Amino acid sequence: MVPSVLRDYGFCSALMESTLINPVLPTAAPDVREVSVQIRRRSGKDFELDLAVALPPGITILFGPSGAGKTTLLDCLAGLVRPDTGRIAIVEKILFDSAREINLPPQLRRVGYVFQDLALFPHLSVEANVEYGISSLDAQERKRRSAAILESFRIAHLRARRPGKISGGERQRVALARALVIDPAILLLDEPLAALDAATKAKIVDDLRAWNQQHRIPVVYVTHSREEVFALGERVIVLENGRAVAQGTPHEVMSAPRLETVAQLAGFENIFDAKVISAHAERGTMTCQLEDSAIELETPLVRADVGSRMKVGIRAGDILLASLPPAGLSARNIVPGRVVSLGQRDVIAVAKVECGVEMEVHLTLAARDSLHLQPGCEVWLVVKTHSCHLMAV
Amino acid sequence: MDPQAFWLTIRLAALVAAVLVIVGLPVAYWIAYSRWRWKFLAEAVFSLPIVLPPTVLGFYVLVALGPHSPLGRGWEALTGHTLAFTFEGLVIGSILYSFPFAVQPFAASFAAVDSRLVAASQTLGASRLRTFFRVILPLSVPGLVTGVALSFAHTLGEFGVVLMVGGNIPGVTRTVSIDIYDKVQAFNYAGANSTALVLLVISFLILSVVYALNRRVWVWK
Numbered sequence: 274m275v276p277s278v279l280r281d282y283g284f285c286s287a288l289m290e291s292t293l294i295n296p297v298l299p300t301a302a303p304d305v306r307e308v309s310v311q312i313r314r315r316s317g318k319d320f321e322l323d324l325a326v327a328l329p330p331g332i333t334i335l336f337g338p339s340g341a342g343k344t345t346l347l348d349c350l351a352g353l354v355r356p357d358t359g360r361i362a363i364v365e366k367i368l369f370d371s372a373r374e375i376n377l378p379p380q381l382r383r384v385g386y387v388f389q390d391l392a393l394f395p396h397l398s399v400e401a402n403v404e405y406g407i408s409s410l411d412a413q414e415r416k417r418r419s420a421a422i423l424e425s426f427r428i429a430h431l432r433a434r435r436p437g438k439i440s441g442g443e444r445q446r447v448a449l450a451r452a453l454v455i456d457p458a459i460l461l462l463d464e465p466l467a468a469l470d471a472a473t474k475a476k477i478v479d480d481l482r483a484w485n486q487q488h489r490i491p492v493v494y495v496t497h498s499r500e501e502v503f504a505l506g507e508r509v510i511v512l513e514n515g516r517a518v519a520q521g522t523p524h525e526v527m528s529a530p531r532l533e534t535v536a537q538l539a540g541f542e543n544i545f546d547a548k549v550i551s552a553h554a555e556r557g558t559m560t561c562q563l564e565d566s567a568i569e570l571e572t573p574l575v576r577a578d579v580g581s582r583m584k585v586g587i588r589a590g591d592i593l594l595a596s597l598p599p600a601g602l603s604a605r606n607i608v609p610g611r612v613v614s615l616g617q618r619d620v621i622a623v624a625k626v627e628c629g630v631e632m633e634v635h636l637t638l639a640a641r642d643s644l645h646l647q648p649g650c651e652v653w654l655v656v657k658t659h660s661c662h663l664m665a666v
Numbered sequence: 667m668d669p670q671a672f673w674l675t676i677r678l679a680a681l682v683a684a685v686l687v688i689v690g691l692p693v694a695y696w697i698a699y700s701r702w703r704w705k706f707l708a709e710a711v712f713s714l715p716i717v718l719p720p721t722v723l724g725f726y727v728l729v730a731l732g733p734h735s736p737l738g739r740g741w742e743a744l745t746g747h748t749l750a751f752t753f754e755g756l757v758i759g760s761i762l763y764s765f766p767f768a769v770q771p772f773a774a775s776f777a778a779v780d781s782r783l784v785a786a787s788q789t790l791g792a793s794r795l796r797t798f799f800r801v802i803l804p805l806s807v808p809g810l811v812t813g814v815a816l817s818f819a820h821t822l823g824e825f826g827v828v829l830m831v832g833g834n835i836p837g838v839t840r841t842v843s844i845d846i847y848d849k850v851q852a853f854n855y856a857g858a859n860s861t862a863l864v865l866l867v868i869s870f871l872i873l874s875v876v877y878a879l880n881r882r883v884w885v886w887k
Contacts, residue, residue, distance in 0.1 A: 353785050379788040392786040396804045405800070406790030455790060 306330050308459050308491045312349055312359030312369070322346060322356070322515040328459070330489040332482075332505045334496060334523075337512035343495045344389065346512070347461045350493065351386045352379035363458050385457030387465045389495075391448040393436040399423070399447050400432035406455040422450045426480060442473035449477070453484065460492045466501065478504055479576075503544070503584055541586030541662065542633040549579050558605075558658055561585060566629030571605040572661040586662040589635040593655035594624065596644045606656040608632075612648050615641070622646070628654060668861070670837055671845040678753070678841065679821040682760045686768035686817045687810075689761070694772030694813075695798065713766045720763065720826025727759040727831050751833045756841075759831040760821045768817040775809020776802055808880045815876045819869050 308328040315321045322342040335343045348354035350361060352368065355376060361369040368377045394402050404419045423429040426446040431439050436447065445465060452460060466474045482505065485492060494505060502509055502523055509526045511519040519526045523544070546564040553559065557574045561583060570585060577583060599607060610628025617623065622641035624634045632654060646652070697709060715723055731749035732738045741749050749755035779802050787797040803810070825843040832839030834848070842865055849858035 348785075351785070351789050353788070379785070380791050380793060382789070383791075384789050386786065386789045388782050388786060390780075390782060392780065392782040394783060394786070394801060405787070405792070408796075409791070451790070 306363065306458065306490055308350070308361070308363050310346075310350065310359075310361050312346075312356035312361060314345065314349065314354070314356040314359075316345070320515055322349070324512075324515070324517055326510055326517055326520065328491040328493060329508075330491050331507040332485060332492045332494050334494050334502050334506035334509045335512060336496060336502060336509055339497075340514075341512040342515040343512055344463055345515075347386065347463055347493060347495065350382075350459065350461060351384045352377055352382050366458075383455065383458045385452035385455060385460040387448045387452050387460075387462045389463040389465075389467070391436075391444055391465075393444060393448055393451070395436055398433050398435060399428060399439070402436065402447055403451045403454055405451065418454055422454045425484070426450045442469055442477065445469060445473075445477055446480070449481065453488075457490065459490055462492065462494045464495050464497065467497065474501075475504075481505070503541075503586065542589035542635075543585075543587040543592075545585050545630055547583050547585045547663075549577050549581050549583060552577075552579060559663075561661075561663070563630050568608055568629045570608075570656065570661050571658045572663050573659055575663045577663070583663050587632070587656060587660055589623070589633040591656065591660035592632065592634045594626075594634055594636060594640070594644060594646070595653040595655060596646075596650065597653070599653055599655060602655060604655045604657045606654075606658065606661070608654040608656070610652055610654055612646055612650045612652055615646055615648055624652075626652060626654060668840075668842075668845045671840050671842050672861075672864070674753075674837065674840065675822055675842040678756060678760060679818045681757055682764055682821045683768070683814050683818040685757070685761055686764060687814060690765070690768040690772050690813065690817075691803075694769045694776055695802075697769065697773040698776035712769055715763050716766050720824065721830055723763055724759060724827040724830025727755075727762060727827065731755050731758065731831065750831065751835060751839060753832075753838055756828060756832040756839050759827045760824060763824055763827045764817040764820045767820045768813040771809045771813035771816065772806070775806035775812075778809075779805045811879050812876050815872050819872045823865060823869065 307330065309326075310328065311325040313321065313323045320340075320342070322345050324342075324346065335346065337343055345354060349356050349369070356369060356371065358371040359369070360367065360371070367373070367375050368382055369375060394405065397405070400419060400423070403423060404415055407415050407418060410418070420429065423432055426449060428443055428446045428450065431443055431447070436444055439447070448465065466477060469477070478501070494501070496502065506523050509520060509523050510517050511526060547561040547570070548564060550560040550562050550569060552574060554574060559572050559574050559577070560569050561572050562569050563585065564582075572585065575583075593604070595607075598609075608628045610626040610632065612624050613627045613631070614625045615622065616625075617638070620638060621635050622638050624636065624641070624646060626632045626634055634654065644650075644652075693712070697705070697712070702708075728750055729735060730737055731741070733742060733748055738749055741754075749758065783801055783805070784797055787801045792800065823843055824841070825847065828839065828841050828844055832841075834840050834844050842861060846858050846861050846865075849855075849861065
């Protein structure tokens with residue numbers, strides 16, 4: 274089904290192309306499987322999608338309010354919608370180029386697409402759904418591949434059921450398996466987990482991350498959920514009204530929260546890379562060390578191995594400041610530091626505290642005054658265990 | 667009841683329904699998915715048999731099948747006899763007459779298939795033809811059944827077109843509805859009643875099946 278040219282990635286032309294495409298993300302040499310997108314598409318009177326982004330292997334989160342053009346971008350990538358002008362290429366393999374009048378049909382693009390409503394075929398069994406995209410393989414190979422992917426997404430026992438007879442989380446897995454079994458060159462996920470409860474979501478996120486570790490292809494993941502941004506995202510592109518208004522790592526995008534959508538993302542003012550030092554299953558806590566510092570925080574227990582890397586997010590409003598060494602507190606994390614700057618945002622005082630890392634703390638103006646806070650003051654930061662939000666890297 | 671007329675009518679209706687499946691599916695697909703700007707004109711033409719008096723349709727079919735039209739001449743050269751007043755002519759007239767009753771339910775059910783399912787099929791590498799047979803058609807079963815049943819039932823009861831195109835030749839073009847008309851003309855009310863009742867019951871049964879199928883069996887949950 275898939276023409277062999279799609280699988281041949283030439284390096285020479287890849288380098289040539291990269292001078293033309295002007296990727297906005299800072300990428301050194303173009304990755305073997307990077308997707309470059311530069312498109313314009315007008316729909317209706319007042320909406321225009323106008324984007325130039327690079328999508329390297331790994332998960333890129335597409336974040337933005339509804340109507341920002343997220344799904345339209347995915348449809349353009351999949352070939353379901355035709356941009357007015359521009360170019361889409363997987364390195365040198367051109368999917369769309371208005372100048373050269375190339376527009377590969379969706380059938381030839383080898384794009385794995387998990388739709389917002391999943392679009393499972395209701396009249397086909399789970400197995401038939403998964404095998405739909407690999408029907409050109411001979412029966413033996415087809416069964417082998419579908420069995421393997423059903424197994425790895427833990428839905429093998431559902432193979433004979435119809436999509437209408439399984440749970441939402443199971444349907445989600447079927448949709449993922451169906452998209453991935455074709456060995457796509459790029460994976461598009463349109464809010465695939467929006468309808469699920471947190472526990473089911475976390476399990477599927479784990480599976481997806483495990484899959485992504487093995488197959489490094491560009492994954493474009495549309496979401497509204499801040500948690501998913503941090504749980505999954507290696508990069509974030511913030512779309513607003515058809516334009517990419519911010520892009521970078523989740524951390525980078527949030528350190529410049531000038532925009533409303535970005536500010537929405539920036540619910541955690543403090544985000545640090547951390548390493549799991551030890552886990553205390555019996556107490557339901559873990560100890561994590563913040564990277565590039567000696568700070569150890571007690572955090573809630575999550576499913577992670579000792580030594581693995583995580584991100585810790587702490588909301589600036591969840592941190593207490595003390596001007597004397599506090600004692601007799603239930604809070605488990607007490608970190609000494611020094612105020613480096615003091616600002617004011619509306620009626621909130623914003624203190625930046627150096628304590629090995631720089632921590633942003635929000636407090637009321639009255640609290641600031643009664644503590645006589647000044648830049649240079651010695652302070653102690655008090656953070657409850659459950660104010661430390663762990664996120665997978 | 668005249669069994670000869672009865673079986674002739676059943677044969678005619680079944681043949682017409684079968685041909686309309688073959689001819690109607692591509693036309694319905696085109697109606698459902700084409701973005702041609704003048705499509706509405708074609709749709710209007712396809713729907714004409716619904717509003718046109720059967721005699722008008724029958725008249726033009728008769729002219730078109732007659733020895734003065736290219737179609738009639740071609741058929742005559744091929745088979746040695748004209749189409750008018752033959753069973754074949756009746757089939758052609760009935761196909762035109764019942765065309766919208768098959769094509770409209772087909773097209774409506776195609777158009778009702780979730781476009782995201784079609785998109786999913788495409789991204790999974792399926793050609794248009796494969797998408798049609800594996801996704802669109804199976805999900806359009808209620809529309810298919812409706813179209814087949816309606817065109818069958820509609821052909822069963824047609825009168826005007828038959829009279830114009832076929833006349834009243836026993837065993838060749840004499841259908842049930844013509845038979846009923848004849849009996850009434852001959853004041854044979856009892857005979858007309860028994861035949862009419864059979865037609866009524868059959869039509870009711872067909873429509874019951876259509877509505878029953880549309881209601882439950884083919885809904886994928």
